[in-house]
Amino acid sequence: MSAATPALVPLRVAAGFVVGVALLAVAPWILDFTPYSHNLVTLAFLLISGAVAWNWMGGFLGQVSFGHAALFGMGGFVSARLLLSGPVPAPLAWLVGGLVAGVFSLGAHPALRLRGPYFSIATIGLGESVRLIFTYWEDFTGGSSGLSLPIDPDMKHQLYWWGLGLAAIVVGMSWLMRHSTFGLQLLAIKADVDAAGDVGVSATFYQDLVFVLSGAVVGVSGGLYASYFSFIEPNDMFGFDRSIAFVLMTVIGGVGTILGPVLGAIVFVLLRQYLLASYPDLYLGLYGTLLIFIILFEPLGLAGLLGRLARLARSWRAPAAEGGTP
Amino acid sequence: MTAPLLSVRALSKSFGGLRALDAVDLELAAGEILGVIGPNGAGKTTLFSLIAGSLQPTSGQVHFEGRPVTGRAAHRLVRGGIVRTHQIVRPFANLTVLENVTVAALHGNRRADVPARYRAPRVLDFVGLADRAGQFPGLLTLAGRKRLELARALATIPRVLLLDEVIAGVNPTEAVALAALVRRIRDELGTSIIMIEHVMPAVMSLSDRVLVLDHGRKIAQGTPAEVVRDPGVIEAYLGTSTEATAP
Amino acid sequence: MERFIDLSLSAIMLAGLYATMAYGLGLIYGVLRVVNLAHGGVIMAGAYLGWVLFERWGIDPYLALPLVIVASFGLGILMYRLLVRHLPRGPAGGPASLLLLFGTWLVLRNVAYLLFTGNDQSIRTSYSTASVPFLGTYVSVNRLAVLGVAVILPILLQLLLKKTYTGRAIRAVAQNADSCTLVGVDVERIYALTFGIGTALAGVAGLLSATIFSFNPGFGSGELLKSFVVVVLGGLGSILGVGLAAFILAVVEVFAILVLPSYLTSAVGFVMLVLVLVLRPGGLFGHRVLG
Numbered sequence: 001m002s003a004a005t006p007a008l009v010p011l012r013v014a015a016g017f018v019v020g021v022a023l024l025a026v027a028p029w030i031l032d033f034t035p036y037s038h039n040l041v042t043l044a045f046l047l048i049s050g051a052v053a054w055n056w057m058g059g060f061l062g063q064v065s066f067g068h069a070a071l072f073g074m075g076g077f078v079s080a081r082l083l084l085s086g087p088v089p090a091p092l093a094w095l096v097g098g099l100v101a102g103v104f105s106l107g108a109h110p111a112l113r114l115r116g117p118y119f120s121i122a123t124i125g126l127g128e129s130v131r132l133i134f135t136y137w138e139d140f141t142g143g144s145s146g147l148s149l150p151i152d153p154d155m156k157h158q159l160y161w162w163g164l165g166l167a168a169i170v171v172g173m174s175w176l177m178r179h180s181t182f183g184l185q186l187l188a189i190k191a192d193v194d195a196a197g198d199v200g201v202s203a204t205f206y207q208d209l210v211f212v213l214s215g216a217v218v219g220v221s222g223g224l225y226a227s228y229f230s231f232i233e234p235n236d237m238f239g240f241d242r243s244i245a246f247v248l249m250t251v252i253g254g255v256g257t258i259l260g261p262v263l264g265a266i267v268f269v270l271l272r273q274y275l276l277a278s279y280p281d282l283y284l285g286l287y288g289t290l291l292i293f294i295i296l297f298e299p300l301g302l303a304g305l306l307g308r309l310a311r312l313a314r315s316w317r318a319p320a321a322e323g324g325t326p
Numbered sequence: 327m328t329a330p331l332l333s334v335r336a337l338s339k340s341f342g343g344l345r346a347l348d349a350v351d352l353e354l355a356a357g358e359i360l361g362v363i364g365p366n367g368a369g370k371t372t373l374f375s376l377i378a379g380s381l382q383p384t385s386g387q388v389h390f391e392g393r394p395v396t397g398r399a400a401h402r403l404v405r406g407g408i409v410r411t412h413q414i415v416r417p418f419a420n421l422t423v424l425e426n427v428t429v430a431a432l433h434g435n436r437r438a439d440v441p442a443r444y445r446a447p448r449v450l451d452f453v454g455l456a457d458r459a460g461q462f463p464g465l466l467t468l469a470g471r472k473r474l475e476l477a478r479a480l481a482t483i484p485r486v487l488l489l490d491e492v493i494a495g496v497n498p499t500e501a502v503a504l505a506a507l508v509r510r511i512r513d514e515l516g517t518s519i520i521m522i523e524h525v526m527p528a529v530m531s532l533s534d535r536v537l538v539l540d541h542g543r544k545i546a547q548g549t550p551a552e553v554v555r556d557p558g559v560i561e562a563y564l565g566t567s568t569e570a571t572a573p
Numbered sequence: 574m575e576r577f578i579d580l581s582l583s584a585i586m587l588a589g590l591y592a593t594m595a596y597g598l599g600l601i602y603g604v605l606r607v608v609n610l611a612h613g614g615v616i617m618a619g620a621y622l623g624w625v626l627f628e629r630w631g632i633d634p635y636l637a638l639p640l641v642i643v644a645s646f647g648l649g650i651l652m653y654r655l656l657v658r659h660l661p662r663g664p665a666g667g668p669a670s671l672l673l674l675f676g677t678w679l680v681l682r683n684v685a686y687l688l689f690t691g692n693d694q695s696i697r698t699s700y701s702t703a704s705v706p707f708l709g710t711y712v713s714v715n716r717l718a719v720l721g722v723a724v725i726l727p728i729l730l731q732l733l734l735k736k737t738y739t740g741r742a743i744r745a746v747a748q749n750a751d752s753c754t755l756v757g758v759d760v761e762r763i764y765a766l767t768f769g770i771g772t773a774l775a776g777v778a779g780l781l782s783a784t785i786f787s788f789n790p791g792f793g794s795g796e797l798l799k800s801f802v803v804v805v806l807g808g809l810g811s812i813l814g815v816g817l818a819a820f821i822l823a824v825v826e827v828f829a830i831l832v833l834p835s836y837l838t839s840a841v842g843f844v845m846l847v848l849v850l851v852l853r854p855g856g857l858f859g860h861r862v863l864g
Binding site: 181184185187188190191192194195196197198199200201202203 | 378380399400401402404405409410412416417418419420421425426428429430432433478479481482
């Protein structure tokens, strides 16, 4: 519970995490996935990584970014260009894409000293500027016709485990952040940026650092995404809707929590695949309504709801146990 | 005479046309408690903000341990050993009492010999909040939150502690206890203190010297006994005889 | 030279439009400390309302003005009562209010899409193409009318804020809501009213835009950002400040056409937004709230 104790990972948490990841790793064979569900779960892993990384910024630091698509697109196009340029191993291309996106996020440094709505609105402006520039930079992004990668079914199949690996690393990082003195400082900045400065926490340094980390992870997931679809197009990769998706997934799941973005990304993928395939006209409104209800009734999203249910179950069992032993 | 730990020369701050602080000088010796008093709006808190780096001075210098530190950012000054508290306490509401102090213990004085996670409980013990470690600050009384504010500042192992009305606002019993705590900080930890305070008995009994500000200017400085007899100070507090009758 | 006069005239007209939008956003922020991210959605709604009134019932957009004002005022009151009122106040409510109003915007967009599809629409009146000669060039009658409304409306609003009891109460709440409660001002009512007035201005701005530009359910995002630029640049100190800031933005936008490749002109507003935020960070609107 207490983050002030040494940040050794409790055995129970570590064991649960390892078992969970291992189960997911063998799930395609055990559950005999169809190619469709195999790909669906892969997509979920990619979105989980992005949502968790967004949450470092939006949840831990309290800086809501509406511009993360810029980093996603950057990672996607850099790695796609590398893959098209010659026999570059895909993982290397993704990594380079992530690194470039991480460095690119430093471009937002001047905006990072803004707080609250100022920051959020600056990210809308930055994100849209980046989208416009890259849409017209045809030599790099292929303009509105986009870039096509050679279709490689083996690669798409393998992406399941690459995606799982990325998601596992990122969720692990999230846990460590939240339960270390590093995360404490982020939460202190979120609570009161001036008071944090008064006890020696450099808000600028941590915001830059977290933004770079977040950008790098989102960039890597953009690279994986490019390989997954074999076709990327700047208006989609850099689009405002994609930036919104990061926000929606995290808020639906539970902003500032560790499992929230994971849950949110899963729900997001499922909603998009099953419900919205039948009702494409309701897609925005449904997410908007979800957002409204979550903010008004359960600010911690699905994670908060689960927590509430768990407490309810415990309080139901506790009196029953007392009653059972007179 | 030994060099002062902290020295402030002709420090001034203007907000637009308003001169909030006007060429104030002060010196703080190691192990000293300096009281700062003055009517509302005299520039006391502005003085603190300038020394602690929350505001940039319009002109003037601050030297700490003989080195210029004027206009340095707050978080860097904390690492050097200057830390302030706020009149309106600002705990991190989303962190527990212990976590609040741990954040502070991570920074501050680099010469600290004890790692942060061990230092924080000790500091809580020192200010008398050890039994509240796991609670959230919202559950503390005002006096408790003031102790937390002190603990957070102390966790950075400051050499100079700037206390902004740490006693005002609490009930008399707690005021006495807080005053005793301030004295222990100086006596047991050897920290030099500048304190802004409205509670006169406390500031007069704790301070080695008192500095009086009015309308952004230093109007008197000396031992508590000297200051209370100063005609300028009496006038600043009571106004001239004609003004004294005004509401 | 003709081109110069042409561009200047468009800049002035655009400035009026921007000022109207920005004033609505700034008023809500100044009083409630909430950035209305649904502002663009209300602008879009105002455009569609004007279009429906014109297409279905043949009501001239300028005669429809009072209707649009009342309707978007009502929408604002509804948004406040149903949603914004339930947010935590103070810094804790910051991200929550952003997300809540963002969700509202998404819903508004979706409703518009369901009702009117995603096709581009515009209001074409009999005088849409009429123009009068001016300094050797021609000025669109409609654009003049837009400018007229955009000048008169903020002035009326300023009179309301300065002269009426309610207006003074709004300004007082902007300064210090707690003290207002103490002296018996119904702060909740003032908040609702302010939100309503802010959205009414957005609705009007939408209606006026619809007579000039084409629009679809996604319309309004650029308008939100531009309003924000104007508010940040001009502050809330005075109508003049907002007007001047709107004019600066409009001039930069319009004259960017001369020096920049066409695909980059739409980025000008965004870049200005970032520059303005970065160069004037912190209490951007804060210092002279509705002084």
